[in-house]
Structure formats: C-alpha cells, structure tokens
Amino acid sequence: MYLEISNPMEYHAALYIRLSKEDETIGPSQSVTNQRSLLEEFVQQHRLSVYDTYIDDGWSGTNFDRPSFNRMIQDIEAKKVNMVITKDLSRLGRDYIMTGHYMERYFPEHRVRYISLLDGIDTGIDSTANDITPFRAIMNDMYAKDISKKIKSVKRDKQRKGLFIGGKPVYGYKMHPTEKNKIVVDEPAAAIVRRIFAMALSGQSCHSIAWQLNSEQIPPPSVYAGLPSRKGRYAGLWSSERISEMLLNETYIGNMVQGRQVKINYKSKKCLKQAPENWVVVENTHEPLVDREVFRQVRLLVDSRKTTRSRTYDYLLKGIIYCHECGARLTVSNRKTSKGEYRLFFVCKTYQRFTKAGVCTCHVIKVDTVTDAVVSKVREVCQSYLDADKLLPLAENALKENEKQNQTEQQFTEIQKKIDLMTANLDRMYTDRLEGLLPEADFQRIFNRIKLERRQLELQQEELRSLLKTPLNNSDKAKELVQNFLESACTSRELLINLVDRVELDKEKHLEIHFRIPELQHFSG
Template structure:
C-alpha cells in the first residue's frame, strides 16, 4: 500500500510546543511508522507557518488532489489536528471524500484510523476540541492585540504613508521626512479648496509616487490584495482617506475593521464609535487645528467645479421658500469675456408645484454680499494694529514653507533621476540593455530632470523675491492690514464662518430680493 505523509506546523504551535512538534520530528515519526506497517511512501507533504483552519495550504491541497486521483491509499499524520482543526473538513474528508476515494486516514498519536468504524465519535470529538482550541486562541490573540492598541502601540504590518516604524522602539511611529512633505502638501491643497480628485491628478501629473509605489521603491515588500494595475498612481479615494485620518495629527487610530470569523479572511468595517484612538502617541505631521478645519471642509464637501476647485459657497445657498439647496443653472457671457453665473432653487426645477421660487440669482452678487458682511465684522472686531503674529502663523511664511518643501522634493527627485541615468549607463556598458533601450530610457530621464530643474529655477526666484518682500516688520504689518480687509472669499473661510445663505424670492412689486446669512458664531 502507498502512503502519503502529511506534516504541518503553524507559528502558534511552534511557540507553544517547540521542537517536539517540529516538521522534522513529525517526518521522522511518520516515516518510522510507515516502515513498521509495511507502507510504501508515495510522497511527503509539508506546510510550515499555516494554521490548521487554513484551507489554502499548498501542500495540503496538492495532497487532496493526488488523493482524488487515487495516487495513494493511506494518509499518515501525527495527530488529527495536524491534518485540520476545521470540523467541517473533518466531516468532508475523513467521513466523506476519503471513503469515496478509498483512502484510509491514520493519526498515529491520536490512534485515529478511519478503517475503525468504532472510533468515529472520537474523531468527531477530536475535531470539535481542535476547533474550540482555535476559537479560544483567536479570542485570546484579539484581546492581546486590542490591549496593545489601547496602550498606543502600533501593531500594523506596514506604517502609514508619511511614517516609518521606529527601529529603536517597537510599536512606535516616526516621521518619514520625504513622504511627510507630500502629506503636508495634500492637506495644504485641501485647505485651499482643491478637491480630492484634482489633488490626485496634480500628484500624478508631477509623477509623485503613490503610497504603494513609494513603499515598493523603498524596499518594502508591500502588496495589495486587489488586482489593480494602477497601484503607482494616486486616486481620489486614497487622498480622501488620508485627509480623514487623524493619525497624521498625532493620534493613533487602529481597530477600524475586524475579521468576520477566525475561519475567514474577509473583514468588516466597524462604526467610528468602536475605533481605538489614543491621543499624542507620536509626532504629528499636521497640527490639530489644520486637521479639524479640513474635516469641517470635508463635511461640507461637494462636487468640484470644472477646474477641480470647490466653489466657496457650494452647498451653502438655500431657498428661502422651501429650504432646498440652490444650484448653478447657467452662465451668461460679459463684454470683458468673463461669465456671469446664476443659481436657482433645485426643488423648483424638479417640482414647480412644490416651490414657487422661480427667480435666478446672480452668484457674484451673493459672493459679494457674504464678503462685504465678513469685512464689516472684521472692521468691527479686528484691529490689525494690535495683532502680533508669530512666525509660524504668518501666511506669507506658510506659503514660503510650501515652496521650500516643494523645492526640496524636486531637488531630491532630480538627484534620483541623475543617479538612475548613471546606473542606466552602467547597465548598457555591462550589456544588460541594448543601445536602443538605453537611448529611450535616458531620454525620458533627461526630460524629467529638465522639467524638475525648470520648476526649481522658478521656485528659487519666487523665494528670493518673497524674501525681499518680507524683509521687515513693517512689511509684515502691511500684510496683516491686507488680511483684515479680506480681499477675496475662500472655501476655508466660508466653511469656518458661514452656516448658510438664505435667498428669498424677489418681491413682485419692488423686485428686491432678501439675502439672509446665518453664521457659525
């Protein structure tokens, strides 16, 4: 008779039992048993670092395929749990398929033998005990991991983009300077009213590596489960998730999803109330004030305009007749080439019988009304001569820092491209690539370096000019006066100050239209 030997060892078994359950020990015992019983050994199948509940064990499935083809007569395992800890598989194979295929199963230590019909109940009891063991183990492991999460220890396999695992302190995160600059830039663009889709497009146009590509470029063996050919590109969901993640503000967020069952790999997302959040566990990349402002803007999010920017008053204008949102309904060209924009009640367009507000309202007039009201409040409550702005709060210096961050990134990128060109030349000299390949790839690198250098020159000129403009305290004071005048309306300003703008129908006699602004303060 031919016998297939099956051995398995998982990490939890190795930690718990040690050498006595090693693969080599199992092999030796089963080979000796086969010799004593006069079995010819067909093949030894071995799975290491696989749980007994796992149905995707390669050697296990290979053995089952050979069994279905009647390549051997007996399966030998040290214990029934080495074969499987899944009660469903016990019933399917030991008491089903193996009998159908004429395969005998023997577990040497457990004295399990499917030829002995008297111990079927024992096999079933063993199967239940083995499955209960896994269930208890899963519960214990989850408790330990949750305890670590609540202690503020990072337990993920890979650090969040913008951070690295601290090599000197297990469970701690440290800032990755290069990636952190991109994170800061993403939040800065969001603050200026740029939508997630356009942010992703800007990063892709500039060939900034996506989080997945960045990990792979830095030697981290990171793979995503989904079959996505565009892992090297930024996407709006990626940007949107980053903008929502308060880990960037120094608070560690974990436990956002969990496995449905210890038997399945599928996970389910948990409600936000069940997430484990521990504050001030690591250095923030984004200050909390900026993070909270971005959250307010995301909460008021709407579709971006044609240029990828969200209109300052988007989803803030409501009808005074029915309370529905008003939306842009058309444009009218002006003599100077610009376009006059209008908004109209959404409900009236869909159901005129419900709302009688048929008037179109000039969007520019609404913007000016809100802007003038903000200016009036600023004039009443804000004295620029009494304001002392620390350097980190100075908008000019913030813009200067953004430029410096971009300049640093571009110089680093250009240096990497030059290094790649040198390595490319060595590949050509070594015969690894031919002259045509070298020429094409070298030309691509040259164009990328040239583009980066052009932008570097522009940034350096802007920084030099800005440095001249911000040379003294008087210049800074003048900038404060300009800010107090609120020269234009921004999405950030509207989200922070304006609850909604109520537009009432025009008076049929006077033609006047009442505009009411409700504030957040």
C-alpha cells in the same frame, strides 16, 4: 500505536505535517522535525511506500487553504495518493466542520485511507477510536477558538496602549528600526503628506490634488510601499478617494487609529468595516506630521464638499453607455454652450479623474446627440425585425379584450353595490334584534340566508378581480396602437434596457450598440 496494515503494497502514502505559531509555544514535541520522525518511523515499520511529504509550517489549523495541503489534495485528485498519515487529528485541521468533511466525505469518496497515529484513528478498519473522531474534532476546534480569543485579547490590549500592531503603517510613517510596535516618520513620504494638507487648506479639491500628484508622477502609497498593485484602469495612480481618506486620518496628528476593521471570526479571513465610534484611538503616541488646527480646518473643508456630490442627472442611456477605449462608464457634466445655455455632455470617467495621466481621451459630446442617434438606430432595427402587418391582428385582439375588460369592470362594480347593500341590511337587522323588534329565530334565518348570498357574490367578485389584474391598452384603433408602439417604444427606458446591453462611444464619436438579443445584432449591422 497498535495500527496494522495488512496490504502495504497497495498504498501510496502522503505524510502530512502542519505547525502553527501557536503550536510552537506548546513545546518541541509539536515541531516539524518531531512530526516527520514519528511518521517516517511508522511507514518503515509497516513497509509503506511514501509518495511525498507535505509540510505547512506556520499555518493555522482553522485555515484549510494551505499550500502543501492543497498540493496533497491535487495529488489525491490525480490518484497519486490513496493514504494520508498525520501525527494527530489536529495536524489535519482544527475546524471541526472542514475536518469532518474530509474525514466523513472527501477521503471515503476518493478511496483514501486516513491514519492519525496518536489518536489511533484508521478509516481502513472498524474501531472505537473512529467513532469518537467527531468529538476529537470539536475539541480541537474549541482549542483553536480559545487560542483565537486569547490572541484577540492581547491585540486589543496593545491597541488600547497605543502600540501599532498592523502590517504596514500609513503613508508617511514606517516601523521603528529597533523598537517593536512603534512607528516613526518616513521623511520622503511625510513631505508629500504635508504638501497634500497644504494644498487642501488652500482650497484645492481632492480631485485637483490627485490630478496634480499624478501629473508630477508621484507614486501613490501602494506603489511607494511596494505592495502588489491592483489591476484596472486606475492602477498606480492617486485618486480623490485616497486623498480624502488621508485628509481625515487622525494618525497624521499623532493619534494611533486602529480597529477600523475586524475579522468575522477565527475561521474566516473576511473583515468587516467598523463604525468610527468603534475604532481604537489613542492620542499622542507618535510624532505628528500635521498641526491639529490645520487638520481641523481641512476636515471642515472636506466635509463641506460631501453634499455637492449628491446631484445626479437622469438620462435615457444612464448605466449602459461606456468608453470604447478604456471600458469605463461615461459620466455626464452640465456645461455652458457657446449660446450661454446649459446642456448635459458625456465625458469619459477615466479622463475626468486622471486628465493629465494620459490614460484616455475626453469623448465629450452632447447627451441629446448620442441619445437621438441610439434611439434612431434601435428604432430602425426594431422596425426591420418587427412586421407591422403581423402586429395588427394582435392589436385587434387586444381591443376586443379591452371591450371585454370594460364589461368585466362594470359587472364588478354592480356586484360590489349588491354586497354593500347586503352588509347594510345585516347591520339594520342586528340593530332590530337588539331593540327587540326582530325575534331571534327570524334573525338567524334571515341572517344565514343573506350571509350565504353575500358569500356567493364575493366569490364571483374574486373571479372578476383576477381578470382585471393585467391592464390592457386603451387605444381606440388597432392601427394607431401598432404605429404608436413602433414610434415610441424605443424612448422607453425600461424597454431600451431590455433590448440594449451596452453602448460604446469611441474617441472619433462613433457608436457601437450591443443588443441583448442575438437576432437583433444581425439587423444592427
């Protein structure tokens, strides 16, 4: 340590300490106590003022989203800190990209002097140690990558041996009280799991099972495990998706199923779902909750219902109509009326999934009734906003342009005929030349002339083609063109989607239309 601070009174230092679980295996030299002692000795020798000490214990160097590190950055932003001191560069981080960002960009832009004691790095002075900093960062990154590979290899080996390495076992099991990496039956939850399989075997659908569990107020797996509840309309409730996932999980027949997801790499927290053939499945590792034959029969029942979900219905308001109370999209169901006819009805999706949970109401109403009301209102707004007299000159110009377009199409066709004729002549000339009926000199002279003329026609044709790209309305009369637009435009889904952002239906069957264009909101009242 040969660093010198010529003006110590100008600095407010941050002592940053980081220790990961991997560092603990190296030895006591990396401990928090050792790092703190080294940093405090340095600041005392150089009479530096310490603003605060920031400690991230148990955090990987590849992850820069650390609580104390973020707190230090906030203090730098607030201009409370203008010097950062670490034991070595790896304490700052092991991701060479992010380390380089802070070293080369962030710290200099915020006038922060960075010092790494054991590496001899000091951004406040010019030194050879600063020049090789990028290489040190890359070496630290490679170390982290190597550690990640070793940890991944150990975890994969444990998975192949049927040892549980996850955070929490699936619903129905719990961690063994004494043995590591082993799961045992959690009887209260296991009873619910057995009941779910029994209901599925009796023919009940996943939706029906979820409805029954919710009606009995049985807590779902996340609530039972005490995990943070997700936000939204379905928080704290069973869903058909959750039931379906449980019914297909081989863990319940005694097989250890792991490796469903894998991290992208050692620098990212994001995980990617794996295809079932890439899962690590080890048979007979723990006590089963369900008989294998029962599991097989239930899987057949679940798979047989997958195709029934493929039926969809097309309707004008699809994707833009919502429940006013809960905010969920309204879905449709095909129901039989009192006259024995089948009609599409809107129904609140939340109510449909959690009928007895009291989350929302049904909002049942005919799709045609709502569609007619929306179209009528949109048409009324458009006619109030658009002046037919002002549209008339536009329509007349369109008809004139249409006449020009017809002339252009005719001209385009005539040029094409000339080009085809010239091409046929060239083919005959080439045949005559091969048969010796046309001398080479005459062939070249005539060939070049016809080729030049054909090229000129092709250029004219390209200009005409650009004029024909945008098709025009073929109405015969301008007034009919305007009237047809005002009467039929609102039934165009493409136009409706561009005009209307969302339609809300409340429990009293009242409609609220939200237009995308602010001017139309005024006319909608």
